[in-house]
Amino acid sequence: xxxxxxxxxxxxxxxxxxxxxxxxxxxxxxxxxxxxxxxxxxxxxxxxxxxxxxxxxxxxxxxxxxxxxxxxxxxxxxxxxxxxxxxxx
Numbered sequence: 001x002x003x004x005x006x007x008x009x010x011x012x013x014x015x016x017x018x019x020x021x022x023x024x025x026x027x028x029x030x031x032x033x034x035x036x037x038x039x040x041x042x043x044x045x046x047x048x049x050x051x052x053x054x055x056x057x058x059x060x061x062x063x064x065x066x067x068x069x070x071x072x073x074x075x076x077x078x079x080x081x082x083x084x085x086x087x088x089x
Contacts, residue, residue, distance in 0.1 A: 013042060023048045025055075039064045044078060053082040 015029030027044040046057035056079050063072040
């Protein structure tokens, strides 16, 4: 997953998710930031629509320095659509 980064660059994060209720999921992602921050942790709360093909939710990303101190926090909304399989002929 690629997420917001205030430094203007994209970073790659890896994480895990858990079902929290009917079509509701929580995610925690961690990664390394490519520029001015050492690491990032993103938490999300998502709701999948009835079709199972779209989601909406909120996130909070915390950016840490080399000592583990939070130096920046970002919050916002997320939206997504399932990627459709395109078989190779």
